[in-house]
Amino acid sequence: MKYQNILNDINDETPVGIPDEEGEIFSAIDEQVMKFGSLQHDSINWDILINRTEQYLSYTCKDYKVLQYLGYALLQKNFKSSFEDFLLLFSAFNKKYFFIAYPKPSENKMINRFKEKSVGLILERVESATSNNLDERFSSLEGERIVGVIQELISQLAEYISNAEPVLNRLLRFVKDRIDAREKVSINETNLEQYLHNVQVDNIASLEQNNMVSNTLNFPEVASTDMNNVRQLKQFYFQVADTTCSIDSSSALGYISRRFGLWHGIVQLPEMNSLGSTMMQSVPLEKVIDYREQVVSSPSIALLERIEKTVTTSPYWIEGSYLSAKCCSALNFWGAAEAIKNVTKQFVDKFSMFHFAKFQNGEPFLNDVVLNWLSDEPITNSSTQMPSVNDLINNFDECYSSDGFVAVLKLIDEQLKSAGDIRSRSYLQFEKIRFFLKEGMRTIAINELLELISSSKKCVVEEWDSIFFTRLERLKDKLLKDNE
Structure with missing residues (x-):
């Protein structure tokens, strides 16, 4: 051999x-x-x-x-x-x-x-x-x-x-x-029953490939689905997803349908305490590590199917959608990868508190890798996004370098007076905290940060920049930890 x-x-x-x-x-x-x-x-x-x-x-x-x-x-x-x-x-x-x-x-x-x-x-x-x-x-x-x-x-x-x-x-x-x-007749010709079974299987496979037998492909019954029944609608979209992906694993429709079925009925986040912890269980770490390794070392359709199956049982495990998109990219399913990212971002942006939420074990719903993925080439909205944020930051840095701490605080205060919306004011307050830290005024910075977090939590702003909430929370955790 x-x-x-x-x-x-x-x-x-x-x-x-x-x-x-x-x-x-x-x-x-x-x-x-x-x-x-x-x-x-x-x-x-x-x-x-x-x-x-x-x-x-x-x-x-x-x-x-x-x-x-x-x-x-x-x-x-x-x-x-x-x-x-x-x-x-x-x-x-x-x-x-x-x-x-x-x-x-x-x-x-x-x-x-x-x-x-x-x-x-x-x-x-x-x-x-x-x-x-x-x-x-x-x-x-x-x-x-x-x-x-x-x-x-x-x-x-x-x-x-x-x-x-x-x-x-x-x-x-x-x-x-x-x-x-x-040559098929020669296979197991002494076992007629087995041969007939194989022929039947082959015929069904041929019909499936030509889209001639909808029942074999498990297409959902539209007429019998109650579109007002959340459970039935969820199963309907899951069935569309499974059937679509079984025909073409690269089809964006399958991955969009699966996530629509998973998320369309969620109208609010799970109840959370003051630290953001919910009663939701995270996906076992061992399984997640296994998925992460295999997506890099051996991406395959079989692996993609396993990740997608886990996604359907864990609606707040957003890293699962990231891993599916990464696996799709490795398999050259570019359209599917982009579709997964877009529909996931829409779901996350639906809830301003998503970025504070954590699983029962303290893991965030959105880790740093997922945040970077979602923020890559972000979708912007001219009516809600603060204009020229980077320009303002550059101006503040230049003022601080040339004229010092007092001058930059005065400049920020002037901008705060003219800021007409809560989002712009929040960005400016965050900049003030940044300069307090540059001057080593940690206690003042922490107090300002806690006040900013508190005021932000009370506001529901459509299309809020999702990364901003996370920056606040991560900075708070770091400062409090360093202060221990």
Whole structure:
């Protein structure tokens, strides 16, 4: 079999070897891996990556993380010639090293989350590669062999890897749908019942592709949906989203519909205390970290679907929409990424207190990364945005540099007298606080800041600059912490 060296033990004493991530071979691998999903993705040298990962797995260490890199490189370079070979290697590797390979070798047949994540990433890499090669076809002989390998993988992994069975079942469908129709009769011809079932599945798939069977595609029943029923309307939009994304994962309509269904019924934020804490539970940190890592290292349609599923159960987890948009961008779904950002910003800007709100564990609804994402190329409104804020700030800085503290306070006070709206006055008061801090007057600055926060909370201003609230709150937290 191909890649037999990978299936040979490193040595008698340590069959799986020892990781060496500081060595020359792994450094060469890492140099290429760092380009995954970045602007340098097109400059990846697949031959070097294949050669070095094969070397590492054969002579240094049996590691599922490195096996994932090998699979990704093989399938990117030549999907058709590598698909079956890699699945065979994956299955044989599992058979021999599943419990004892890195990460986290185990002698008691337990699979911890690190290994589960590494194996799960291999499956997602393979599925992502199939989604980019939908025009591939297999002969009946190839199809039978690949189906057999996938079924073997299901028996090896289903019990231990949470996403294994659904992903592998989709791979089975991918292969069966692409076996040459002229040769399909030869498949399992001794089992007529199974053959007829496969033909039926194939026919339904063909009809789905031509949009001829709306029930198969699970289109929602518009006539039977009560548009005044919040629950029914929510399910209606979720169904539109799921069906649209199943037809075209890059469709902006699907992501907009899902968020409209999730958010349209929210007319006020959850009740919060004076610190902004609500009773809302945050998404488990471990899951969020996993999503963050995979969006960077291995973006895929399967990952996007998982993030979107979590978004639908956590309406105030705005980072989920950010991660979905980032994953869409990595998959070149640019329209979908922009649509997610726009509809998310509309929801956040609907509530002036959104930026004070926190989950039960103290995490903000909007962290710094999400705030930067939403504020990038901000939507402006000439009737509500204070004109020339940057010009005013520059004038204040120049005045402070040339004429000193008293002069700049006088200039700000003059601007305050002529400011005709609460928003402009709030910006000017914030500038005054900034200069108090420059002069080391921390106590006065804190008192002014608390007063500004208090007055801002009492106002409901349409289209208020969302970042301003967060700047106030973060500055308060920092000053109070430094003052302890």
